[in-house]
Amino acid sequence: MVAMWGLIGAVIVVAGGFGLWLAALPSDMAASAPPVPASETAAMLDALQPSRKRRPVIAVIGLNDATETTDYVVPTGILRRADVADVLMLAAGPGPVHLYPALNAVEPDATIAEFDAAHPDGADYVIVPAMSRDDDPAVLAWLRQQSDKGAIVIAVCAGAKVVGAAGLLDGRRATTHWYYLKDLLRRSPTIEYVAPALRDRRKRRDDHRHHRIRAHDADPDRGRRRPQKGRGRGPGSRRRPLGRAACEQRIQV
Structure with a gap:
């Protein structure tokens, strides 16, 4: 009971x-x-318009060995729910597409060979998820073929590495997950990397920092009323309040 x-x-x-x-x-x-x-x-909307005047065909390609769960399943589910196109989940070869880090495997609608036979003109849009490897010859060759047929190739997150490995990002503006940025630019140095979300986050951080500096200049005693956080000296201890000179010194550092 006590416990x-x-x-x-x-x-x-x-x-x-x-x-x-x-x-x-x-x-x-x-x-x-x-x-x-x-x-x-x-x-942007004009560039995303399908080149053919019919119901668009969207192909979401997956690597049988390992494809990222969210990148492969979520776009398919959302687009099918929206009912704006015929959405097909493809696999590079026969058999299920194994997913990571969650779900074991899913059965695709077709292989890329079966898709080509049913859609000789190619897809209107191709969605490329992150994959366990970005050098699969069948996937890279198929992406190039779809691009040559007029498909708009869209990479999701680290799927940009796969699209970049196919040579479809050379000389274009692109972005990817920050962890794979160096690999992407090393393989495709002509890519113009853009990261607006990162710049906006840094700007908000800098704006917040400048706001605190202005607030302190307007109220020099603010630091005395709000003890600064820091390493404690023991139970119940309080840090020594910082005056204006100390605050300005910390800001400069």
Whole structure:
């Protein structure tokens, strides 16, 4: 009984601490996407229009060995639910597509060879997920063929490595997961890498830092009323309040 009440008390303490932490977060750090010019939006939508006047065909290609779960399954599910195109899950070869890090395997609708036989004109759009390897000869050759037939090839996250390995990003603007950026640019040095989300996050961080500096300049005693966080000296100890000179020194560092 004592252990149960102790567990309940620990849960209450943890929940209360989490609530206090949430309340202490700065309210001016809410993310807000920068406005996109109307001309850029119109140009993007125009570029994404299918080249053929019929119901679009979207092919989501997967590598049998290992394909990223979210990249392969989620676009398929969303596009099928939207009912805006015929969406097919493809595999490089016969058999299921093994997924990582979750789900064991899924059965594709067709192999790339079967798709080519049924759609000799190719797909309107090809979605390329992240794969365990980006040098599969069959996948790279098929992506080049689809591009030559007029398909718009869209990479999801680290799927950009696969599209880059096929040579379809040379001289183009592209982005990918930050972890694979060096590999992507080393293999395809002519890619113009863009990372607007990263720049926006850095800008919000810098704006927040400048806001704190301006707030402190307007109220020099602010640091005295709000002790700075730091390494504790023991239970119940308090850090020595920092004055304006100390705060300015820390900001400069």
